Amino acid sequence: AVGWTDVDVRAVDTVRVLAADAVQNVGSGHPGTAMSLAPLAYLLYQNVMRHDPSEPHWLGRDRFVLSAGHSSLTQYIQLYLSGYGLELDDLRALRSWGSATPGHPEVHHTTGVEITTGPLGSGLASAVGMAMAQRRQRGMLDPDAPEGQSPFDHHVWVIASDGDIMEGVSSEASSLAGHQELSNLTVVYDQNFISIEDDTDISFSEDVGKRYEAYGWHVETVDWRQGAGESGDAVDTRGQGPYTEDVDALHAALQASRERTDKPTLVILRTIIAWPAPEAQDTGASHGSALGEDEVAATKKILGFDPAVSFPVEDAVLEHTRSVVERGRQARAAWQERFDAWRAANPERAALLDRLQAKQLPEGLEQALPTFDADAKGMATRKASGEVLSALADVMPELWGGSADLAGSNNTTMKGVPSFVPDGKATEMFPGHRYGRTMHFGIREHGMGMILNGIALEGLTRPYGGTFLVFSDYMRPAVRLASIQQLPVVYVWTHDSIGLGEDGPTHQPVEHLAALRAIPGLDVVRPADANETAVAWRTILGSVDHPAALALTRQNVPTFDRSVMASAEGVARGGYVLAEAEGGTPQVVLIGTGSEVQLAVEARETLQSAGIPTRVVSMPCREWFDEQDQAYRDEVLPPQVRARVSVEAGVSQGWRELVGDAGRMVSLEHFGASADYETLYREFGITAEAVVEAARACL
Amino acid sequence: AVGWTDVDVRAVDTVRVLAADAVQNVGSGHPGTAMSLAPLAYLLYQNVMRHDPSEPHWLGRDRFVLSAGHSSLTQYIQLYLSGYGLELDDLRALRSWGSATPGHPEVHHTTGVEITTGPLGSGLASAVGMAMAQRRQRGMLDPDAPEGQSPFDHHVWVIASDGDIMEGVSSEASSLAGHQELSNLTVVYDQNFISIEDDTDISFSEDVGKRYEAYGWHVETVDWRQGAGESGDAVDTRGQGPYTEDVDALHAALQASRERTDKPTLVILRTIIAWPAPEAQDTGASHGSALGEDEVAATKKILGFDPAVSFPVEDAVLEHTRSVVERGRQARAAWQERFDAWRAANPERAALLDRLQAKQLPEGLEQALPTFDADAKGMATRKASGEVLSALADVMPELWGGSADLAGSNNTTMKGVPSFVPDGKATEMFPGHRYGRTMHFGIREHGMGMILNGIALEGLTRPYGGTFLVFSDYMRPAVRLASIQQLPVVYVWTHDSIGLGEDGPTHQPVEHLAALRAIPGLDVVRPADANETAVAWRTILGSVDHPAALALTRQNVPTFDRSVMASAEGVARGGYVLAEAEGGTPQVVLIGTGSEVQLAVEARETLQSAGIPTRVVSMPCREWFDEQDQAYRDEVLPPQVRARVSVEAGVSQGWRELVGDAGRMVSLEHFGASADYETLYREFGITAEAVVEAARACL
Structure with a gap:
């Protein structure tokens, strides 16, 4: 009693x-x-x-x-x-x-x-x-x-x-x-x-x-x-x-x-x-x-x-x-003795704990990050993300995560890392143990979101969780609470547009990028290629006081030739000039995100051929761009260039802010359909031609 | 076998x-x-x-x-x-x-x-x-x-x-x-x-x-x-x-x-x-x-x-x-006999069924709708919504709904209507029976959303469901599916801003209006006063091929004097001139929604006093306004008037589209706080003064 x-x-x-x-x-x-x-x-x-x-x-x-x-x-x-x-x-x-x-x-x-x-x-x-x-x-x-x-x-x-x-x-x-x-x-x-x-x-x-x-x-x-x-x-x-x-x-x-x-x-x-x-x-x-x-x-x-x-x-x-x-x-004093004994016996682990409590990134993270060679056929950004995670596995033991039953699709499993399951509940496909690292949330996106918050609140580890972008809706209350609580949770949301193809409208996000950008304190990051994905991950991990979401493609996207285009380092500033206008100051600026940046690049070729100096801006993260000073923002989007076109395979809501009254938006204002993704892009008019046309219309 | x-x-x-x-x-x-x-x-x-x-x-x-x-x-x-x-x-x-x-x-x-x-x-x-x-x-x-x-x-x-x-x-x-x-x-x-x-x-x-x-x-x-x-x-x-x-x-x-x-x-x-x-x-x-x-x-x-x-x-x-x-x-033929017998024995019910199958509104709906007298102290729009529902109870038997355990707060209960519960499960507060009408979803917003879809799919009745607007996040996947399936579901989302006050940031919607407007095919309707609420309900019920959401206040808002201001009938067009500029063509247009329209009205007084002809536009539904022809839209928002100010107690995302490069937005770009609502509006700068200042800044 x-x-x-x-x-x-x-x-x-x-x-x-x-x-x-x-x-x-x-x-x-x-x-x-x-x-x-x-x-x-x-x-x-x-x-x-x-x-x-x-x-x-x-x-x-x-x-x-x-x-x-x-x-x-x-x-x-x-x-x-x-x-x-x-x-x-x-x-x-x-x-x-x-x-x-x-x-x-x-x-x-x-x-x-x-x-x-x-x-x-x-x-x-x-x-x-x-x-x-x-x-x-x-x-x-x-x-x-x-x-x-x-x-x-x-x-x-x-x-x-x-x-x-x-x-x-x-x-x-x-x-x-x-x-x-x-x-x-x-x-x-x-x-x-x-x-x-x-x-x-x-x-x-x-x-x-x-x-x-x-x-x-x-x-x-x-x-x-x-x-x-x-x-x-x-x-x-x-x-x-x-x-x-x-x-x-x-x-x-x-x-x-x-x-x-x-x-x-x-x-x-x-x-x-x-x-x-x-x-x-x-x-x-x-x-x-x-x-x-x-x-x-x-x-x-x-x-x-x-x-x-x-x-x-x-x-x-x-x-x-x-x-x-x-x-x-008294209880703490007794605990302190055990803790000191642990410290003395475990110097390496103690050093890790000190780093985790100081909320510092590990040394060697930069070097561990993969870079990707230019490749016109390219790679899906979800795949690049998976390679980044595997590369970070050893260097960043505090990073752990998993998927709501879509591990293979979300590329959320670090290669060779054991699963976090009770002893005896590992499976043939997923070996693991009670102290493992890859989480398996089951088909429970909302639960996953709240669990990620709880993990972040415990304070020593960095959690991530994946599902399809469209199912961010299922976990939205958890995302909001991560933002309110300023928790460094990372969402790996793949299949980020009609580009997922055949699964059709119930699986194709259309309004989600806009709806997520509306949440205060959440960074929504949609890299354009493999190298942008790596810099995006590094930038996200560098923050410890708010959540971030990666929106990643299912389909391959070209890995841009960075010897011709600007370095992917620009990702850290949210938006950057990927391809500069040739033959004079830009007459038009094309702004793309994710898989649509390639359409802007393609459109630029056409416009340049027609003698129109055209700049392409890759804008993977609106929030990071908004944080830059006015001088940088004006450098990327010169105020005098009013001919601006945004291209994103989603609703245009929010893009008027950047393209202005004189600009145009190539967007998708309705739900998708079931078909291969090339057909969908073509039928729905998210094409380089549409970008060219929009550019001409605002010149 | x-x-x-x-x-x-x-x-x-x-x-x-x-x-x-x-x-x-x-x-x-x-x-x-x-x-x-x-x-x-x-x-x-x-x-x-x-x-x-x-x-x-x-x-x-x-x-x-x-x-x-x-x-x-x-x-x-x-x-x-x-x-x-x-x-x-x-x-x-x-x-x-x-x-x-x-x-x-x-x-x-x-x-x-x-x-x-x-x-x-x-x-x-x-x-x-x-x-x-x-x-x-x-x-x-x-x-x-x-x-x-x-x-x-x-x-x-x-x-x-x-x-x-x-x-x-x-x-x-x-x-x-x-x-x-x-x-x-x-x-x-x-x-x-x-x-x-x-x-x-x-x-x-x-x-x-x-x-x-x-x-x-x-x-x-x-x-x-x-x-x-x-x-x-x-x-x-x-x-x-x-x-x-x-x-x-x-x-x-x-x-x-x-x-x-x-x-x-x-x-x-x-x-x-x-x-x-x-x-x-x-x-x-x-x-x-x-x-x-x-x-x-x-x-x-x-x-x-x-x-x-x-x-x-x-x-x-x-x-x-x-x-x-x-x-x-054969099965259908056997059924047809029973059906014909039912028809013959139940002429009134058969007439009702015919109307429901034809998806027609009942006669007398217009007359049944309440109107509300001008009142400076006013009435919360959630309360007006409750009065509308009660008024429709007899005339529209196919309309039924309830709340996810917030009936009293959402004002979703039609007065005198029995609850839909198995015989023996009624309670003291909620009498009812298996064929009752008021639904009780429990604290299950997402389940409620999907259930509303199922009801609408059955096809003979019109369902509505309520919770706080902030918890629309919990049911978002269901709302999306209602839109995809073009179902005439009505959401009664009350407590629609920081105006809910003391419950604080977890309960205060900030990003939700924008996030919901991003969903294709969903009408988001935020009436400014009691009479707008009645017209909003009527307009919503007039559609049978898509969902609509009412965003309603917890707090009282003035019931505008329609003998001085324009009729609330304008709600049906999404946006309308509520108060015309005096003393010349408008120099500035103030655009408000819901509880913030009163701030625009108040700001107009100040601006008019300073000799600035100022128009106030009430814009309860962006989607309905977008459906109007260009002539009407230009009439409400004259292209030559570039000084435009929007005011809404939520993120500004999406409003640039209407206010243009030269306009300003009085908005809330961060989470709320726990306090009485007057303090919150003041501290967060959602005030008539802020609207006046914004208007002056763009003149």
């Missing part, structure tokens, strides 16, 4: 009152879950998790993920009580401009918050990535330590709500977590039978425990609604018996989950939302609205607080709860 | 050979599944489904959904054998320009194809929508008929692959299908343990049957890999025993699923992909590549076909398989 004293109980009740007060104070927010989960959150921060509030970035800390991000008070109040720097004034400033306590938890914003959550399912799914990263990091740095003995061992704890469990993204990630036997992951599912549309009965009657068992999880039910001593099965025990917050049973379930070494654990915790508010408990209204002054007062009375006092925290309570700092320091 | 004769067996083997030949002929495609599922597909088209190839749009037909869309030959070959109009030349033209046999099945393109599939999970999830629509249609038109006796009863049959089962969207929809007890739905899951990354063991080891039982489905396993007579449980019986295609067992499972009245059925069919190709069977390569000439020849030999003959179809086989037309005609 956890052995809570009266002060602990008082502290938990204080949490409930603070949650009610904080929402009442600002007038909006989510009090209900923060109240009913007070014992759980308190247990985690005070008794279960290994953490040290005085060193929030301690390498050996457990990770906490509030997948139910709307219940941000669940975390903020514990951060306050534990001593992470939040104070009562921060709770008073909940959800207000500039506060440390925004509506949903935000990483890099509030000390102690490990991840930005709120979009449902995202936290749980990202936590799977954290658990995977922990194992990979351990395998990279300390593979031989006995289980639980390595300084790189830690546990990931998640609080999830009904919404998290209903979202498909958590289904995908949970299935993979079971497959991966992630015993370092515990999810507590707060089953309170209430969501925004009130009683979840209206849309949700599945047996969640059975589903998670089907995924290969260990499932434990702690039923506070049933009354002490009884345990319910499935979802048919609602509201029977007295409500008893059996903290010892919950504690036992959590501790047992930490001890497991075979599979992840789902603890189904049956609660009454907004407990013990007399009227608001067990109602949908308490989920997302202030309780009202009378109800807050009534709750305080029930809990033995003065209804007239807001944000009441007794000194004894705070003193007691902040003692977690001292316990954390 | 189904009692197949030798001709049936020969026909099934012919299917396998045609699949191998068709892919070999074009050089790419997916032969493996079409070969191994030949008995299943044949069984469905020849023995199980109620359909009439001579009348593909027969109201009483069963629906077939090939969720494993990559295996399009599975369907094309049956359409050929059944007599839907496809011939051998069409199979020869597989995946080529202009053919009736594109890479993935496309509705409206190939007779007999009910739905466009390919993106995995989408077919299965949409099939759930079809099954829901069938129940709603029956409830609307023939609620009192005994189960199975109504002309509006039909069954939905799905073939799903590993990928369909792994995708989160099918998890969401399947959970809801179980909840909804959709006994008119049968999914056959082809469990062949092969996906593109070869052995599915590398990423997939869950117990699918147990998962579907947890959802409330009936699960039946037909294990052809195990050997006849034995049934396996879960996934641990791979490749044991001889491979026996026990068609009778499969037939029995399918027939039993049709008879069930309590829940949907998942038939887990264990197959060996590419059976019986000697080398290619059970390999990842056979999934998505031509087998090679030698392997095709070897397969033909095994099956007793001449290896030298391509596309071999014996007359006796075709004659036999096309007899399904006659059986279909």
Whole structure:
């Protein structure tokens, strides 16, 4: 038993009152879950998790993920009580401009918050990535330590709500977590039978425990609604018996989950939302609205607080709860000994760790990168990308990734690298082990995206993930969260246009480049040939504070002759003059991306033959180009040259910005079709001739 | 037993050979599944489904959904054998320009194809929508008929692959299908343990049957890999025993699923992909590549076909398989009697059906629409939308919808309308029954999107679905498929900007308007006030061949005084002059959408006071405006007025097209923050002052 004293109980009740007060104070927010989960959150921060509030970035800390991000008070109040720097004034400033306590938890914003959550399912799914990263990091740095003995061992704890469990993204990630036997992951599912549309009965009657068992999880039910001593099965025990917050049973379930070494654990915790508010408990209204002054007062009375006092925290309570700092320091000191011993015994690995923590690229990366000889027949940029990855395998051990079941198509597998799978689950095609490196996400793009975020949040490795560009739609919420969280995730999106051919319109991205460029903080990079692909990868890896997407061709594209054209180094600036106008200052500038740059080059020949000095600009990354100073941008796109043509096999949206009123855009404003790609380009008018015609039209 | 004769067996083997030949002929495609599922597909088209190839749009037909869309030959070959109009030349033209046999099945393109599939999970999830629509249609038109006796009863049959089962969207929809007890739905899951990354063991080891039982489905396993007579449980019986295609067992499972009245059925069919190709069977390569000439020849030999003959179809086989037309005609004739009887007994309902089949709007719709009085304090457009829906409830019974657990926030519930839930699953807040109308999707946006598509494909009703605009990302693949399939689905996306306030950046759409406008064929409609909202709904409902999205505010916006400003009727043209310049021709045009139109109006006052004749254009729908003729567009945005300012609380991408080189855009190029909305607008510079400043800058 956890052995809570009266002060602990008082502290938990204080949490409930603070949650009610904080929402009442600002007038909006989510009090209900923060109240009913007070014992759980308190247990985690005070008794279960290994953490040290005085060193929030301690390498050996457990990770906490509030997948139910709307219940941000669940975390903020514990951060306050534990001593992470939040104070009562921060709770008073909940959800207000500039506060440390925004509506949903935000990483890099509030000390102690490990991840930005709120979009449902995202936290749980990202936590799977954290658990995977922990194992990979351990395998990279300390593979031989006995289980639980390595300084790189830690546990990931998640609080999830009904919404998290209903979202498909958590289904995908949970299935993979079971497959991966992630015993370092515990999810507590707060089953309170209430969501925004009130009683979840209206849309949700599945047996969640059975589903998670089907995924290969260990499932434990702690039923506070049933009354002490009884345990319910499935979802048919609602509201029977007295409500008893059996903290010892919950504690036992959590501790047992930490001890497991075979599979992840789902603890189904049956609660009454907004407990013990007399009227608001067990109602949908308490989920997302202030309780009202009378109800807050009534709750305080029930809990033995003065209804007239807001944000009441007794000194004894705070003193007691902040003692977690001292316990954390002690745990960290014990860990430090193990860590120092590891350091001493593993100088090379320690040097690697130092580099990873400093977020530096390895020496030798530049030299390791392949270059590609000029070749008119050329090479698909997805293939060039695959060669870059294989070339980086040895030099950059922190780089790892995989595909959502399209490894061979996305060229995401580093040659010779083992797969990241539990021992015994490797296949003939993919040998591997628990500390392997090539990830296999299955046909779960959205789960992949969230997992990549979780890996990046763990902080020591650099993840990438691949699928077809058209299926970036499936993972878009994850991409957005990578951008919001400023995570250096790399997307390898191949088959990036109608150039994929026969699979037809459902597989051909048309609007995706525009739609992805619209996401703030995401770099969309579409290299024109093999050498641009290599420089694109190098440039992307050089950034550590935002995600980047590679859009790569299925079909071959010419590898340009760089002895005639400009160096591919220009890629790093987003756009550059690939082929200069001959015979005078340019009369027209042709701007292309990816596989369409060759059309601009071809069109230039025709225009030059007709005596029109024509410049070709390769523009692999609009975002990088926008970051350049005005002088460089004017150098590439001289303001006086108003005859400009863009060519990209997608919607033109966004290109007017560069071509201007006088320019033209060769684009594709409708869905594709099923046919070989040469026919599609011809039939849809994405051709060198169309570029020439457009150029003439704006001269 | 189904009692197949030798001709049936020969026909099934012919299917396998045609699949191998068709892919070999074009050089790419997916032969493996079409070969191994030949008995299943044949069984469905020849023995199980109620359909009439001579009348593909027969109201009483069963629906077939090939969720494993990559295996399009599975369907094309049956359409050929059944007599839907496809011939051998069409199979020869597989995946080529202009053919009736594109890479993935496309509705409206190939007779007999009910739905466009390919993106995995989408077919299965949409099939759930079809099954829901069938129940709603029956409830609307023939609620009192005994189960199975109504002309509006039909069954939905799905073939799903590993990928369909792994995708989160099918998890969401399947959970809801179980909840909804959709006994008119049968999914056959082809469990062949092969996906593109070869052995599915590398990423997939869950117990699918147990998962579907947890959802409330009936699960039946037909294990052809195990050997006849034995049934396996879960996934641990791979490749044991001889491979026996026990068609009778499969037939029995399918027939039993049709008879069930309590829940949907998942038939887990264990197959060996590419059976019986000697080398290619059970390999990842056979999934998505031509087998090679030698392997095709070897397969033909095994099956007793001449290896030298391509596309071999014996007359006796075709004659036999096309007899399904006659059986279909008979079934339809029997149905017609029931239908005629229904017609005679239900003249009012018959009139409704006639109108629905003619895709006409009801009379009285115009009159039913609310108008809203001018009001400076105003009303949120989400609220106006809710009032419109309630006003249409009686006049437009085919209109139905709901929300992904945000009904109260999205204002998607028609007042007084019962919920669509199985009898006994209604809640206190949401009374309803199996034939109800308000849908409850749970926190499953992506599933909702696909379900809406399935409902629209059934063809008699008009569905809408709501969530926050930011979560349009979760359902984006479904929106794209609605556009590709030209389905009149309506999205009610509220909380459409930083105007939602305190929930912060994870909940505030910034890039979404641009990203959605990028999708070809989707209308994005962002009305400025309550009256624009009413006209927007009316205009949207007037279209039947493409989806539309409403972007609606959380916060109040002024209801403009239309006696001073122009009529909201202008909404139907996408953009219109809301407030004309005074004192001369306009010197500047301010263009706003949604909640930012009020800023343009306010800015106009300032500019007019300074003697600058200023026009305000409300531009709720860029797509509708683009459809207007040049004269109208020039009338609204006079070419000679180059001083133009757009204002929208989102990224500016796409607006340069309208404001031109000389114009300015008041926009938001970064993520939002958690605070009250007034503060956010001010801090982020989306203000009337900013509009005035921008206008002055371009004058």
